[in-house]
Amino acid sequence: MFVFRRYIFVFFLCLFGISENCIRAQTLDADELLTKSLDSDELLPLLIEAAINFSPQVKRVNNTLEIANSSLKINKNLIYNGLALSSSYHYGTNYSAINSSTALQNTLTTSQTGFYNVGVAFQLPITSIINRKHTLKTSQAQINIALAEQENINLAIKQDIITQYQELKLAKKLLAISRSSLQSAQTNHLMAEKQFLQNQIAIDQSSRVFEVYNKAKVEYETALNRFQTIFMQLEASIGGNLTTLLKQIK
16 A cells, blocks of 8 residues: 555644645655556556456366366266276196106196286276266366356456556546645635735635635545545455555556
């Protein structure tokens, strides 16, 4: 709340009777920086980007999109649920009958042997195969819905920031006009007081000048309040301080 703090500082300077020239010197840098950014509209894209990055709605839809992408990957891999790899090992006695050429009988031999078995099996319900295409389409549709929602939220944020930005520009211009009017009314009020004390004007004329001065003060305070409110609303929308964004503008 860079500019807001500056105006608060100005307010306390006024309370202590510091001159307008001194006040202007204290706020010149802030006013010039903000005025430049508003005149060139360089601040607007920075505000939109910051608001989108901060938005809880954007973060929510990003998580939804991540879930949808993960769901699509899972559904693509479901077909491998029917694929099975098996292996086994057996150790035991192996019996063999050998035909002897010298004797008219078979010779039975035994040996201790290990047996290894490795196999691949594939078994999947026919409905899973038939519905695979539709399952993947459903997952892709969920991704498309999340993307569309993301674009919709980004558009809504952009429109909202543009509205606030335009209100800030108007509020700053109205504040400058009311400040100028207040300065003029204050000068006339001081002159009227001096002329009244010197019996150069009547009391009704002095009262009218004083009424104009009071009206100018009310209009200035109203304009200042409006400007500060919009300024703070923008900071709430971007979730940070406008000072950082203003410093990015050369």
